[in-house]
Amino acid sequence: MSIQTLFSSPLRVVNVGIESFKEACVQAGAEAVQVDWRPPVDVAPDAESILAKRQARIEKANQKVLDIIQAGTPKLVGLDIARNVIPGMTDNTILHAGPPITWDRMCGPMRGGIMAGLVYEGRASTIEEAEALAASGKIKYAPCHEHGAVGPMAGIITPSMPVMIIHNEKFGNRAFCTLNEGLGKVLRYGAFGAEVTQRLKWMENTLYPVLKAALAHTGPIDLKNMIAQALHMGDEVHNRNRAGTSLFYRAIAPAIVTTCENKEDATAVLNFINGNDHFFLNLSMPACKAVLDAARDVPGSSIAVVMCRNGTDFGVQLAGTGNLWFTAPAEVPDALYFAGFSKDDANPDIGDSAITETGGLGGFAIAAAPAIVQFVGGSAADALRYTHQMYEITAGESRMYQIPALDFRGTPTGIDVRKVVEKNIVPVIDTGVAHKQAGVGQVGAGIVNAPMGPFVKGYEALAKMLK
Amino acid sequence: MMKIVGSVKQGFYFDSVTLMRVGRELTGLPGVAEASVVMGTEANKSILKMSDLLLPEFKKAGDQDLLVAIRAKDAKSAEAALQKAAELLTNKKKPATAGATVPAPRDMASAVAALAGANLALISVAGRYAAREARKALEQGLHVMLFSDNVSVEDEVSLKKLAHKKGLLVMGPDCGTAILNGVPLAFANVVPRGPIGVVGASGTGMQEVTCIIANEGSGITQAIGTGGRDVKDAVGGISFLDAMAALAECPHTKVILLVAKPPQPGVLKKVYSLIRRIPKPVVALFLGEGDRPATLEEAALLAVAHANGQDPAQALAHLTRRDAVLAAEARQLVANRRKPQGRYLRGLFSGGTFCAEAQVVLDGILRNVTSNAPLGDSRKLKNSWHPEKNAVIDLGEDEFTVGRAHPMIDFTLRNKMILEQAADPETAVILLDVVLGHGANPDPAAELAPVIRQAAKKVFVVCGVTGTIGDPQNRARVVETLRAAGAHVQLTNAAACKLAGLLVAEMARKPR
Structure with a gap:
C-alpha cells in the first residue's frame, strides 16, 4: 500500500508494545489490534537472519512437508511379531520411547519396563537377573522412532511382542506400535512382576492371533477417517481415546465374532478392548508416525516430524535436518495429580505419544475434547485457547482433522520450529504423567509445555545447514 | 438441454451435515435443478448414479475425496453453481469468529491475519527488538511508526531503504508523535483535519505546531514524524523526503509545514531541492537556522495564513503586537x-x-x-x-x-x-x-x-x-x-x- 493509498484508507493499526497507544487509536475510531509481544528466545547470532534470507526456500520445503502430511493415508493393515517386521530388530534389541539414551541415564519407569521386557522374553528369570543383563552392554537400546515405531510412556518393544502394522498407503511406508496393555500394573509405566508378564503373554498368545485373524477378515482399517470421526466425538486421541476405541471396537467386533472359533477367547478379547479406553492410543500414535515419517528428509524444511521423551530427555527431529536429534532435559510436568500424588512423585515427561501433537492432534486438538478439559485443569474456554495458540506455531491446518467448536476449522498442523522460537511459544502436549518409581503407574495428567531447548537447537542447526 | 458438471477435490473432508447445507444452498441458485455435494464413498457414489449424477471423473474417487455435482439448465448456471460451491466450502474452512477465547496474536504475521486491511504497525518495544519487528511489518506490507529508541543507525538505514523500495513509510526510530488520517499515534494531540500537512523530525515540535494550527482554527491532513536522526546525512532524510513527496501529491494538502532541528548539509540540500519542485506553499522551520520563521509558533502561524489565503506578513505582525x-x-x-x-x-x-x-x-x-x-x-x-x-x-x-x-x-x-x-x-x-x-x-x-x-x-x-x-x-x-x-x-x-x-x-x- 503506497503512502498515498494509506492517506485515503481507514487507518488499521497493529500495536506492538505500549498498550495505551492502541486505546488512543481506538478512541479516535481506528481499528487496532494489540500484539501479545514477548522478547524472542536467544539464538546463535546470525541464525535468524540466515533463516529469514532462506525464507522462500524454507516455505517451499514446508509446503512439501505439509502436502505429504495432508495426503498421508494411515491404515491398520495387519499385526505381526516385532522381530518379523520392525526393520533392524534383532534378538538383542530393545526399543524405547524418546531420543537415544544409555542404560545409566534411563529413568526408573524405563528401566523397569526393560527389566519386565527381559523377563517376558525369557532372557532372565528374576528381576535381578534382568537388571544385570540390562546393564551388561549385551542389549542394544534404540529409540522406537529410529525403527519406524512408537510406544507410549516407556515405549518398550522387545522382539517377541506383537505389533500393529500401519501402512501409509499413499507413500508406501509403514509404522509399528505394540498393543495397549490397559491400566494397572503395566510395563509401559515400568511395572514388572508376574501379573505384567502374564498379561503380556496373554496378549501374545490370545489377543494377537484373534485380532490378526479379525483384521484379515475386515481388511485394512482407515485410521485417518477414524481419527477424524473421533475428533467429532470428543477425543483428541492422546489423552482421550474413548471415542476412537469405540469406533475401533465397532469396526472389529463383528469380525472377531466371525473369525474366532473359541468363544472364550473372543469374549476375553472383546472385553479387553472394551475395558481399555486407551486402546486406540496405540493406533492414533502409529497413524501419526506413519504420516510424519513420509515427510522426513525434505531438505530446508523447518517442520518437526518427531517430538518425544524418554523420561530423561525431550527430543525433536525436523524434516529438514535428517537424523539429527535435538534434545534438552525433559521437564517434570506441572500437571493435575491424582489424589495422594504430587509433583514430587512424578517422573519427567516420558513417551512417544507426543507424536500426536507433532501430527496436529493431542494438545493441538484439545479444543475438540471438552470432556477432558477439567481433567487437564481448566474450562472449555481454556481448551479453545490452547488450540488457538497452537495455530501460531504451525505451518498449516489439517484438511482432515477438524474441531467442531471452532466451526470445523482444521487442527493446527506441522510445527514450524521458526515460529516456535521466534514467537517464543512452545508446543503444548496433553499427556499422562508416570510415577518416577518403576511400576507405580499413572499419577496425573495435564497440559505440559515442551521445553524450548530442543527447538532452539533445531533452529540453529537448520540455519547452519542453510548458510 | 440440461447440463451436468462436477468437480473432485482430493483429500478434503467435511461432515455430512455441512455438505447437505452446502448442497441445499446450491440447489436454490437460479437455473440449478439439482446439486449434490458428498464425500466419494461407495454408498454416495451409488446414490449419485441413481440420480444420473455420477460423472466419469467421479468413478475413481475415494472416501476422502469431495464430489460436487450440479445439474443446471445451461452451462453458465452450472459453472456459476460450481464456483459458488468452492466459495461456500472455502468459507467453511475459515476460522471461527473471534471470541474471548481467541488469544491475542503473538507476532506481526498473526496480527495482520487477525486484522484485515492492517496498514500501520506502531512499535514501542525495547530498542534492541524494535528493528526486527519493524522489518517484519514492512515485509507484511505495513507502514511503520517506530516509537522505540536505541535502534542502531545501520538498522534505521536498512529499514528505511527497504521501506522506500516498497513505497512504505518508516516513521522513527525515536518518533514520538504522528497523526495519520486523524488518528493520534503515541504522543499526539487531538487536532482537527484540515489543509496543512506536517512533516517533522522533532516530536514535541510537531505537537506544538499541530496544536497551534488547531488553536488557530485550522487543521491538518497528516502529521508525519520521521525521528530526529532521519535528517542526518547518515540516514539521508529518506523518510523526510518520502513524506514530503507524499504530501506534495496529496490532493487535500494545500500547505506543507516542515519542522526539524537543522538537517545536515547533504539532507538540507535535498530538502530544498524538493521544496523547489513542490507547487504548493512549503513553510520550513529548521530550529536555530534562518530568521523567518524562527519559532514553532511563527512557522505554524505562517502555515495557517497560507492555508487561509491570508497575507503571511499579517500573521507575523500579529505576533509583534502580541x-x-x-x-x-x-x-x-x-x-x-x-x-x-x-x-x-x-x-x-x-x-x-x-x-x-x-x-x-x-x-x-x-x-x-x-x-x-x-x-x-x-x-x-x-x-x-x-x-x-x-x-x-x-x-x-x-x-x-x-x-x-x-x-x-x-x-x-x-x-x-x-x-x-x-x-x-x-x-x-x-x-x-x-x-x-x-x-x-x-x-x-x-x-x-x-x-x-x-x-x-x-x-x-x-x-x-x-x-x-x-x-x-x-x-x-x-x-x-x-x-x-x-x-x-x-x-x-x-x-x-x-x-x-x-x-x-x-x-x-x-x-x-
Whole structure:
C-alpha cells in the first residue's frame, strides 16, 4: 500500500508494545489490534537472519512437508511379531520411547519396563537377573522412532511382542506400535512382576492371533477417517481415546465374532478392548508416525516430524535436518495429580505419544475434547485457547482433522520450529504423567509445555545447514 | 438441454451435515435443478448414479475425496453453481469468529491475519527488538511508526531503504508523535483535519505546531514524524523526503509545514531541492537556522495564513503586537511584585524541541543562556543538575532519563528540580512546558500545582501549555489550575519563553 493509498484508507493499526497507544487509536475510531509481544528466545547470532534470507526456500520445503502430511493415508493393515517386521530388530534389541539414551541415564519407569521386557522374553528369570543383563552392554537400546515405531510412556518393544502394522498407503511406508496393555500394573509405566508378564503373554498368545485373524477378515482399517470421526466425538486421541476405541471396537467386533472359533477367547478379547479406553492410543500414535515419517528428509524444511521423551530427555527431529536429534532435559510436568500424588512423585515427561501433537492432534486438538478439559485443569474456554495458540506455531491446518467448536476449522498442523522460537511459544502436549518409581503407574495428567531447548537447537542447526 | 458438471477435490473432508447445507444452498441458485455435494464413498457414489449424477471423473474417487455435482439448465448456471460451491466450502474452512477465547496474536504475521486491511504497525518495544519487528511489518506490507529508541543507525538505514523500495513509510526510530488520517499515534494531540500537512523530525515540535494550527482554527491532513536522526546525512532524510513527496501529491494538502532541528548539509540540500519542485506553499522551520520563521509558533502561524489565503506578513505582525502585550505584562508583574528574588532564568523542559525553541526566543532577550542541549549561540551547561545563571534544561536528555520514565509522563524529577531552583536566590523565573494529549501525563495540573504554589512564593513561574481543546486532559481546567497555583500560563511555548525572558530582563533593570 503506497503512502498515498494509506492517506485515503481507514487507518488499521497493529500495536506492538505500549498498550495505551492502541486505546488512543481506538478512541479516535481506528481499528487496532494489540500484539501479545514477548522478547524472542536467544539464538546463535546470525541464525535468524540466515533463516529469514532462506525464507522462500524454507516455505517451499514446508509446503512439501505439509502436502505429504495432508495426503498421508494411515491404515491398520495387519499385526505381526516385532522381530518379523520392525526393520533392524534383532534378538538383542530393545526399543524405547524418546531420543537415544544409555542404560545409566534411563529413568526408573524405563528401566523397569526393560527389566519386565527381559523377563517376558525369557532372557532372565528374576528381576535381578534382568537388571544385570540390562546393564551388561549385551542389549542394544534404540529409540522406537529410529525403527519406524512408537510406544507410549516407556515405549518398550522387545522382539517377541506383537505389533500393529500401519501402512501409509499413499507413500508406501509403514509404522509399528505394540498393543495397549490397559491400566494397572503395566510395563509401559515400568511395572514388572508376574501379573505384567502374564498379561503380556496373554496378549501374545490370545489377543494377537484373534485380532490378526479379525483384521484379515475386515481388511485394512482407515485410521485417518477414524481419527477424524473421533475428533467429532470428543477425543483428541492422546489423552482421550474413548471415542476412537469405540469406533475401533465397532469396526472389529463383528469380525472377531466371525473369525474366532473359541468363544472364550473372543469374549476375553472383546472385553479387553472394551475395558481399555486407551486402546486406540496405540493406533492414533502409529497413524501419526506413519504420516510424519513420509515427510522426513525434505531438505530446508523447518517442520518437526518427531517430538518425544524418554523420561530423561525431550527430543525433536525436523524434516529438514535428517537424523539429527535435538534434545534438552525433559521437564517434570506441572500437571493435575491424582489424589495422594504430587509433583514430587512424578517422573519427567516420558513417551512417544507426543507424536500426536507433532501430527496436529493431542494438545493441538484439545479444543475438540471438552470432556477432558477439567481433567487437564481448566474450562472449555481454556481448551479453545490452547488450540488457538497452537495455530501460531504451525505451518498449516489439517484438511482432515477438524474441531467442531471452532466451526470445523482444521487442527493446527506441522510445527514450524521458526515460529516456535521466534514467537517464543512452545508446543503444548496433553499427556499422562508416570510415577518416577518403576511400576507405580499413572499419577496425573495435564497440559505440559515442551521445553524450548530442543527447538532452539533445531533452529540453529537448520540455519547452519542453510548458510 | 440440461447440463451436468462436477468437480473432485482430493483429500478434503467435511461432515455430512455441512455438505447437505452446502448442497441445499446450491440447489436454490437460479437455473440449478439439482446439486449434490458428498464425500466419494461407495454408498454416495451409488446414490449419485441413481440420480444420473455420477460423472466419469467421479468413478475413481475415494472416501476422502469431495464430489460436487450440479445439474443446471445451461452451462453458465452450472459453472456459476460450481464456483459458488468452492466459495461456500472455502468459507467453511475459515476460522471461527473471534471470541474471548481467541488469544491475542503473538507476532506481526498473526496480527495482520487477525486484522484485515492492517496498514500501520506502531512499535514501542525495547530498542534492541524494535528493528526486527519493524522489518517484519514492512515485509507484511505495513507502514511503520517506530516509537522505540536505541535502534542502531545501520538498522534505521536498512529499514528505511527497504521501506522506500516498497513505497512504505518508516516513521522513527525515536518518533514520538504522528497523526495519520486523524488518528493520534503515541504522543499526539487531538487536532482537527484540515489543509496543512506536517512533516517533522522533532516530536514535541510537531505537537506544538499541530496544536497551534488547531488553536488557530485550522487543521491538518497528516502529521508525519520521521525521528530526529532521519535528517542526518547518515540516514539521508529518506523518510523526510518520502513524506514530503507524499504530501506534495496529496490532493487535500494545500500547505506543507516542515519542522526539524537543522538537517545536515547533504539532507538540507535535498530538502530544498524538493521544496523547489513542490507547487504548493512549503513553510520550513529548521530550529536555530534562518530568521523567518524562527519559532514553532511563527512557522505554524505562517502555515495557517497560507492555508487561509491570508497575507503571511499579517500573521507575523500579529505576533509583534502580541509580544508588546507580553512586554507590558512583564513590566507590570515585576513592578507589582513585593519581594522579587534573583535575576536569572531557569527553564526545565520535558520536550527537547521546546528547550531548543527557548534558546531561539531568549537569544534576542537575554545573554549567555546555557543549556545541556545547546543550540546555535548557546553554550553548554557545565552541570546539568546544577544550572547557573540563565539556563534551560532538556530533561529528556540521557543524563536524566536513564532508569526513569520520560519527564513528560513522570513529573517526579522535574517537580523536585522546580523546588530546588525556586530555593536558589539567584533564580528569578522558572519556565516550564506542559504537554497535553494522548500519551502524556493524564493529569499534569494536579501534579504540578502544589509545587508551583510553593515556588511561586519566591519566583515567577511561567508555563507554556501545548494542547488543544480536544485533548483528553481538558485544557481549560489545566490552565485554570495552573493559574490558580500562581503560574503565568501561555498557550504556546514561544509566548511562554518570551514572557519568561522579558520578566528576567525587567528584573535586571529593577533597582535593588
